[in-house]
Amino acid sequence: MKTRTLRWLGAPLVWLVSCTPADPVLVGGPVDEMDSGSNPMNGDGGNGTTDRGGTPPRDSGPASMRTDGGGVQVSAGNASACARHPDGTIGCWGNNRGGILGDGTTMTRAAAVTVAGVSDAAQVSVGSFHACAVRANGRVVCWGANRNGQLGDGTLLDRRMPVEVVQIDDATQVSVGETHTCVLRRSGQVACFGQNNLGQVGDSTPSDRQRPTTVSGADDIVSIAAGRQHTCAVRANGGVLCWGANDKGQLGNGTMANSATPVSVGGLVDATGIASGLAHSCAVRASGEVSCWGNGTLGQLGDGATSDRSSPVAVAGLGNVAEVAAGGRETCARLRTGAVQCWGQGTAGQLGDGTTADRPRPGPVTGLANAFQLSVGADYACAVRGTGEVVCWGGDQNAQLGRGEITTGGAGRTLARVVGFDPIPGGPTVTDGGVPTDTGTGPGTVPGRWAVVPTRVTETFTGIWGSAGNNVVAVAPRTLARWNGSAWALTPYPLILRGVTGAGTTVFVSGLTIPTNGSAKRGLGIFLQGNGAMLAQSMPLPALELVAMWAQGPGAVFAVGVGAAARFDGTRWSNASTGLPMGQELYAVWGASATDVRAVGAGVYRYNGTAWAAEPAAGSSAYFGIWGSGASDVWLVGRSAARHFNGTAWSNVLTGSLSTLYGVWGAAPNDVWAVVEGGTILHWDGARWSSIPSTTTATLRSVWGASAGDVWAVGDNGTAVHYTLWHLCRPARLRQHSMDTSRCPRPSRSHRTLPLAQTPPALASVPRRLGSRW
8 A cells, every 4th residue: 555755755746656555356245354364455545655735736727738647636545535625625435334425424436425524634544444544733633443543543443434533733744554554744753543463553562553653762753654554654864763563574673573662674775665565565765766675476566576575676677766556465566657567466356467367577557657746455446547536446345446337246457437536627738658758949948837835834945956856955044944855854953053064965054052041143053064954063153144155076065154154074164254245244155166266235246266356347236046057157146136256257137127036046057046036936048048937925935956857936924936847848948957868759639738827736745655555
């Protein structure tokens, strides 16, 4: 099953994958809740991580303009499935044993029915006989069977309609197993409840829990995935922890012994998403490859063998994976191209290749090339298309394909569209035969879009930096947010964080201590350093207010503040303020080298390795951002101004905006981004600036990118927006980004160009790193 993001995420966007378990369906009759042969499955939507909270933005636009799933998220359980509508309501279909469909009845439904009383769902997860959802306010509701306390309401009463889980108001993700449930909290801790005979609650006891209890030794988690009787979680540092049943090696620690507390999965240090199924688990790695472990007798580990593995093995021939989803005895992966590949048991057609044959290696799902999110159940699978449609394939004896009719058995070898989840307006049409194509070639045209990625931060972000697209760090007062490729992980600090930079995987953060009178401008400068979720405070810096940093490498880090600059040589800090006017406020710093550094504020100052000197030729505006690709390509932005240095002289480059520009970053001299108050984003293509709507009106304060097609901007009220390439084929433009365009399809009527004047659709806040459920 699946539980995936936010990495969210954020995530990502790439913005964001999830996992949960599901039980195999018994052909010819309903599933017995206590049948030891069943395997719960839940698919909350992604690769095992989830974006941390927030209600998805409401999208608008013509039906021919949608590629991001439209805010829809699907979760496939044992013999029932649910999907979140863009408006926050939930539709469920399939077997209704225990009231798992949440409509107040126990009647099987062949088309989606609405879950009662939920109108603000951010994520949904379905298991064998119960389901849960995270609401926009961080609370969790559950419904269905409750024999072991898996609904978390303090009772053992089954509920045909949602009830609130007690003691939880800060959830970012929920993942449902067979008879237990786990919730990821904003703090990075995990709370579980329900059956615990095999340690699946993870609190070191064998006692069932009717209320949430904290998992021992797991406090830096960014994504969770509950399998049938075990749970796995991705840590902020890329490691994976698992706990619970281990009879098939599904905990991945090299043993077959159950564990009531988390154990580390051997050899995994770069996981970005997680999925747990009946008795196996899989992780997406930073490389885009997938590793699996546990039960493999039907090829569900994808390594070409049919044997159990107690340690991770690589899925054969699979790369470029965005999301993995684990089901009963099958596994599927969504590639970044939108294609889906599956492997393992195929007796009900759940591998999507038109046959009922098992397969120990990945193979493509026929007719599905534009998947946005994925979930696998007991013997079937579902995907959200980029258009917002939900399609399912595989077993259908309990109407779990949602196609509007109850069959007597057989395999759904072809894709079936779930009734009630039609295409949603908001993005370019994508046919299953190709990708959207941008045919525009004029200057200023950008082959991608910006989308809001919810963060659950309420303070203003003042800085952002990353070492890669799956390792991005943003800072706000008292909060450090880290994006792992699909979800945001938040770490609180009793400090005023202001600037962030790094070198490789090492992160440097500057800011202020909080004085007793609460004044943010009179605190002592501080410096944090580290490469994990928590950064260690180093020696104070000699400045009253530190607002910006830049690093050429671990041994050349600069921090600037009010009338002061400091330099870090990898071991200690030294004062590097010579030549700076006392009290001069500096807001940003960047260098072409350690001996050619510029700091900007109410003026521009240049450092030659020994002292600073004013640079009057740069102009007299108040500057808030600086970036360059080299000594002969430097940009300054500020109050109604943008200036460029070509190695010889400074020139004014009109932006067409009278607003204040707060930050600037570029992928190349002809691919530069600047963020402006009011949510506007400007793009320089080498000839002129173009205004690109960002789907937010919040003022953006900082911008950074991992590549030309992976750019982030952050600002007021915890706002984060992410830019990704979505027009994969545009020769005139993409050649600048060194992308292969030789296989680009010719434009067709199904391919639309997004006009610059049109606001790109907001990214759905569905966790993009959710994993799959079994």
